[in-house]
Amino acid sequence: MRRVAVAAAVVSAVVAAGCTGGPDDDGRAPESPPTRSAQRVASVLAVKVDNAPTARPHTGLGAADVVYVEQVEGGLSRLLAVYASELPKAVGPVRSVRETDLELLRQFERPTFAFSGAQTKLLPLIDRAPLRAEPPGRTPDAYHRGSDRPAPHNLYLSPHHLIPKAPGRAALTTGFTYGAAPDGGERETTRTVRYPAARFTFTWDESRERYRVAMDGTAAVTTEGQPVAAATVVVQYVRMRQSGYFDSRGSNTPYSETVGSGTAQVLRGGRTYDALWKRPEPSDGTRFTTADGEPVNFAAGQVWVVLVRA
Template structure:
């Protein structure tokens, strides 16, 4: 049975359960689930619910979480634990992050925000991932439902989300990953997407700092030889973390891609750009304080992305976190 049909059956089951509870609430003591917050966070905070039962449908091999990157959403929570962090351009030239977890799961992740059409093609690289997101435009929901992934929005998994204090909606929705999946699958789950780790190639150019700009966001990566990692700055400010573990990638990939207008707009009428991650192009790979010219190729939606040197040799990444910035060619 496909995920889309499972989702419809789950929604039908939830409706039936709600009616049954209303009829026998005094005797059975049923509890209702919280509403599904939209991207503006107007729905009430869901109440505490138990962890998923062992009989729940199997989850995908990696967990992907859409994360807010607007200034009011910082510092982030759980971002430093991610194996891969994708940076995407959204409406108004702003950026959103997608954190992919394979090696381990943090206690909390967030703030969580909404999905975009770009995410569906990007995630086809992984084998039936779990996608955690705050919601999506109504017209996009059927596409998510038909995609080869497990959608885990607050409407589907209300007990996994909570509203954090000290921030205004929509920058205060957080995820407890262990309520979606019992454990991380292991780093080998990244292999289908084309991630290869190993020794650096020959050559490269010494470069200790690089800034990647979007129309309304910028990311600066500074090599820290002592920590053997890059320090990350967001719009000029050092990236912090509420859990004491800020992001510190060992590899940074600037992947030059094509962007086109999509059929979707935000509430202000701004168009959502569609980022094409199938095809081929050029890239810059930063590791060890050096920058390497690279080529990327992804032949189809179900294939991973292969990064090579201009001579066609596989270009390995350093052990540790990887950031992939999808930037207009």
């Protein structure tokens, strides 16, 4: 009881110091996917990453195994980057948590979650979530402010201050399968996904065997000077509804339901494959299959999952 009370007090302090509410506040894996078992697996590191135009270019995004794209207030977007294979020196800019993140992270074994703050009403959900919350108020030495852009778009995480080393592929209990491409598919070298106030374009680069990522019409490049590129892109159609949370301007935070089932399109190798997705329980990973139930394998490398309204 005492530990719970202390944890709640720490996170509450972080909110007061680090949460802003405006609308602009907004993998690599083995071919056989790891699954949970009675044996405890190491924890992934998940980081909530700002994606307002003033937050770009990003730092450390290229090292992520999986990047989830979520719609937030005002039709803008945020990223949830998951690290298991390697840890970069820095990740950011780091921003505040949303309710959708908590459901996404239930698929991992007690993930370490780095974020900059949360709405007060969301604190009880964070306290109850099966994760290790690490905002700046709890581990201040793990964060620093950059001088190249204004706050709040300049908060960066040093991952090694939170976990000593990358947990490895066994921590990626996403349910994804990797291997040879499915039969069929349609040739498609460019795909654009739109939110009300954001858009992402994925363009197949044959020479690099990756999809180059563009955000709002501009090619995405990290602060390390590398193009942001994905081996596999998943456009996952989900039920998107209003949550019980609003920002300071009265805009509602949309909630993307990632537990259940639906349709998706998987982009790999310059081709698009129709798929069905299924995640029966929050603790389960997400399986992507054909209509016949065969797995739709991903290519080895970084995976982007873009959550869009069904």
